[in-house]
Amino acid sequence: MAFEPDAEFAAAANAGVALYDSATADRLEFWAEQARRLHWEQPWSQVLDWSDAPVAKWFVDGKLNVAYNCVDRHVLDGYGDQVAIHWEGEPGDSRDLTYSELLAEVSRAANYFTELGLRAGDRVAIYMPMVPEAIISMLACARLGLTHSVVFAGFSPTALRQRCDDAGARLVITTDGQWRRGTAAPLKAAVDEALGGTPSSVEHVLVVRRTGIDVPWTEGRDLWWHDTVTDASPDHQAQAFDAEHPLFILYTSGTTGKPKGILHTTGGYLTQASYTHHNVFDHKAGQDVYWCTADIGWVTGHSYIVYGPLSNRTTQVVYEGTPNSPDEHRHFQIIEKYGVTIYYTAPTLVRTFMKWGKEIPAAHDLSSLRLLGSVGEPINPEAWRWYREVIGGNRTPIVDTWWQTETGAIMISPLPGVTATKPGAAMAALPGISAKVVDDDGAVLDNGSGLLVLDEPWPSMLRGIWGDMDRFRETYWDRFASQGWYFAGDGAKLDEDGDLWVLGRVDDVMNVSGHRISTAEVESALVGHSGVAEAAVVGATDATTGQAIVAFVILTAEATNTGEQLVAELKAEVSRAISPIARPREIHVVPELPKTRSGKIMRRLLRDVAEGRELGDTSTLVDPKVFEAIAKS
Numbered sequence: 001m002a003f004e005p006d007a008e009f010a011a012a013a014n015a016g017v018a019l020y021d022s023a024t025a026d027r028l029e030f031w032a033e034q035a036r037r038l039h040w041e042q043p044w045s046q047v048l049d050w051s052d053a054p055v056a057k058w059f060v061d062g063k064l065n066v067a068y069n070c071v072d073r074h075v076l077d078g079y080g081d082q083v084a085i086h087w088e089g090e091p092g093d094s095r096d097l098t099y100s101e102l103l104a105e106v107s108r109a110a111n112y113f114t115e116l117g118l119r120a121g122d123r124v125a126i127y128m129p130m131v132p133e134a135i136i137s138m139l140a141c142a143r144l145g146l147t148h149s150v151v152f153a154g155f156s157p158t159a160l161r162q163r164c165d166d167a168g169a170r171l172v173i174t175t176d177g178q179w180r181r182g183t184a185a186p187l188k189a190a191v192d193e194a195l196g197g198t199p200s201s202v203e204h205v206l207v208v209r210r211t212g213i214d215v216p217w218t219e220g221r222d223l224w225w226h227d228t229v230t231d232a233s234p235d236h237q238a239q240a241f242d243a244e245h246p247l248f249i250l251y252t253s254g255t256t257g258k259p260k261g262i263l264h265t266t267g268g269y270l271t272q273a274s275y276t277h278h279n280v281f282d283h284k285a286g287q288d289v290y291w292c293t294a295d296i297g298w299v300t301g302h303s304y305i306v307y308g309p310l311s312n313r314t315t316q317v318v319y320e321g322t323p324n325s326p327d328e329h330r331h332f333q334i335i336e337k338y339g340v341t342i343y344y345t346a347p348t349l350v351r352t353f354m355k356w357g358k359e360i361p362a363a364h365d366l367s368s369l370r371l372l373g374s375v376g377e378p379i380n381p382e383a384w385r386w387y388r389e390v391i392g393g394n395r396t397p398i399v400d401t402w403w404q405t406e407t408g409a410i411m412i413s414p415l416p417g418v419t420a421t422k423p424g425a426a427m428a429a430l431p432g433i434s435a436k437v438v439d440d441d442g443a444v445l446d447n448g449s450g451l452l453v454l455d456e457p458w459p460s461m462l463r464g465i466w467g468d469m470d471r472f473r474e475t476y477w478d479r480f481a482s483q484g485w486y487f488a489g490d491g492a493k494l495d496e497d498g499d500l501w502v503l504g505r506v507d508d509v510m511n512v513s514g515h516r517i518s519t520a521e522v523e524s525a526l527v528g529h530s531g532v533a534e535a536a537v538v539g540a541t542d543a544t545t546g547q548a549i550v551a552f553v554i555l556t557a558e559a560t561n562t563g564e565q566l567v568a569e570l571k572a573e574v575s576r577a578i579s580p581i582a583r584p585r586e587i588h589v590v591p592e593l594p595k596t597r598s599g600k601i602m603r604r605l606l607r608d609v610a611e612g613r614e615l616g617d618t619s620t621l622v623d624p625k626v627f628e629a630i631a632k633s
């Protein structure tokens with residue numbers, strides 16, 4: 001059953017059918033029109049230059065400043081007193097920042113970064129929890145043309161070091177510690193560990209005091225934010241940068257062990273982040289209170305907390321903590337407190353709310369909500385219905401938004417007020433975007449399941465993998481090289497009405513609570529333990545997290561520990577090497593791994609085992625008896 005748009009909502013919606021029509025009539029002119037929603041210091045001479053495909057140039061010769069567009073512009077237009085950020089700290093403290101205050105803070109940071117000798121093109125790593133200074137730092141980098149690389153504060157020192165080295169970061173910005181369910185966990189200490197040992201490109205570590213815990217200190221290298229940025233001048237003149245100037249690098253998991261530094265640039269990225277935020281969330285500046293629950297460590301936080309919303313003069317909630325701190329009412333209390341109208345979260349959280357029970361949201365007045373969004377993984381129809389009924393009061397449209405770190409902004413989604421929605425379906429490519437479902441040979445399907453491809457360049461597309469353009473071509477473009485299509489790595493289906501359903505990854509990337517983790521990355525962490533000779537990892541279906549990590553390991557002859565102690569050690573090893581989010585749910589010690597005659601591990605069979613299914617086809621297996629052994633262990 002489809003949910004038709006509500007007439008009243010449709011009448012006032014930002015988007016209309018006309019948006020599809022104008023995009024179809026002249027795609028490039030359509031995007032030029034969207035770009036004109038921003039302030040350009042110098043206009044472009046050409047909308048798209050695709051001559052160097054797959055590296056696009058959008059808005060060629062155009063110049064703009066991202067921070068000016070996200071902050072200064074609104075103050076100059078007379079909205080300086082509008083709240084930009086209602087920040088809610090985990091322990092219950094809060095802080096409101098108006099656009100004028102945000103401008104002063106960003107300017108101070110920009111002045112101090114300049115004083116540190118940082119210049120346009122330099123890289124800065126941001127390793128912070130969800131505090132206002134994290135957003136201020138990102139905007140200050142954008143203002144100066146510094147390329148930021150935000151590293152999720154749940155990542156390990158090893159992961160941080162790898163990202164700092166790969167990007168050649170000169171500065172790391174962090175906090176003393178971070179609040180997690182009522183306790184202050186160290187964070188600066190992780191930076192010290194990351195930078196210890198061999199010399200790195202990092203010259204300074206700038207530290208925001210958040211929790212007040214003691215921190216180790218390296219004189220000359222480490223700097224307190226409150227001794228430096230806070231004293232800097234609040235006036236700063238933003239300079240415009242080329243539309244293709246690198247804005248940020250964001251590392252994401254691929255099918256091999258090494259994370260990929262996805263590179264995004266300025267003009268096209270901001271155009272699409274801004275356009276999608278305006279239309280997909282039907283955002284009305286000065287009226288809506290918007291809340292995206294993501295962390296800035298992921299792309300959703302970049303595009304839908306920082307750049308999209310702020311470019312549209314949004315008043316938004318930013319929350320530091322977990323949804324059950326101090327208890328399961330927290331999100332609903334926040335919605336009530338600020339009168340949140342637009343709420344954007346991941347299916348895994350919706351399923352967690354379902355588990356906690358509907359009495360919890362029912363204890364709160366959620367009537368301010370008028371639109372709900374979903375992102376990060378396929379949303380199962382049951383969770384979709386629950387979300388609409390229990391959180392959305394049977395009233396709100398739901399936008400299920402498909403996109404990736406690589407796409408930079410939303411690509412496939414219903415438009416609220418325009419598209420009739422089906423529970424679990426992302427429905428259709430947005431105006432200006434072209435997506436197809438194709439079979440293995442690249443034949444375009446008009447119904448049925450296949451691979452999801454993007455067959456036209458789009459403004460916020462990645463411009464490459466930092467330092468590895470060969471890998472960029474191989475990963476995304478080689479699969480359908482003759483057609484020149486971008487291969488997303490996802491499967492999709494078109495139903496009998498031609499509506500699109502995203503089915504999930506078709507490669508060795510797992511999706512745990514909306515986080516992308518590669519099987520190879522976890523395997524390499526496991527074999528890093530001296531007791532493990534070989535490891536195979538699969539993502540098994542999990543009722544709450546979408547997928548959960550299940551590992552199978554073969555021990556070395558020297559393995560001293562076996563059994564539970566070893567499993568506990570291995571789980572800790574993965575948390576340490578990558579992050580607690582990559583910690584396997586189960587680890588099975590097995591005598592052998594199922595391999596094809598060419599030596600490839602048959603993950604499909606391991607997935608069957610992990611999900612407790614009858615074994616599928618084992619005919620290509622070297623030794624089908626392996627499974628008897630695995631089943632017994």
Ligand code: WTA
Pocket residue numbers: 252298299300374375376377378379400401402403404405406426488489490502503504505511514515516
């Ligand atoms: C998955 C997050 C189904 C998909 C923005 C994609 C989704 C990967 C959806 C990107 C959705 C994201 N429906 N699957 N609405 N949104 N995905 O880079 O497998 O962290 O390839 O970007 O998440 O994850 P990433």
